[in-house]
């Protein structure tokens with residue numbers, strides 16, 4: 001079970017809830033566009049494959065990954081979404097810029113998700129090289145955009161399930 005979860009790209013399709021009733025937001029960073037676009041395609045294909053309606057998938061682009069939390073916040077503020085997927089790719093360079101960006105994005109998205117109660121999915125690659133990025137954007141390690149979509153569907157369903165009135169147990 002644990003090892004099966006290491007690569008959600010090969011998830012169990014039959015155990016995934018339908019995405020038909022949910023509205024998804026996707027925030028895509030333009031930096032490293034060939035990679036982020038491949039992740040985006042994997043994400044959208046997976047959402048629609050599991051029933052999401054095209055008109056219920058709303059995409060916005062932001063300049064770089066650092067802007068992902070702000071993009072997600074703008075979408076979240078509309079209260080129209082059941083889950084928001086953030087897609088980016090920060091490749092390690094000669095300086096520490098990647099660490100600052102990655103940390104800021106992870107912290108920003110976590111905080112936003114917790115304060116809003118909305119599933120905000122971390123679909124950002126943090127590879128050391130472009131080659132490693134390609135391997136995770138439709139290459140030998142799958143497509144992490146697919147995994148982000150699977151996570152979004154599961155979390156949207158969980159949120160919906162847990163926001164239902166609790167079943168009455170015993171006396172009222």
Ligand code: DLZ
Pocket residue numbers: 029031032063064065066067088089090091092097101
């Ligand atoms: C500036 C910068 C650099 C050097 N590298 C990346 C990267 O690898 N991936 C990415 O998504 N964005 C990068 N950026 C841009 C920042 O995320 C941000 O857009 C700018 O610093 C402006 O706030």
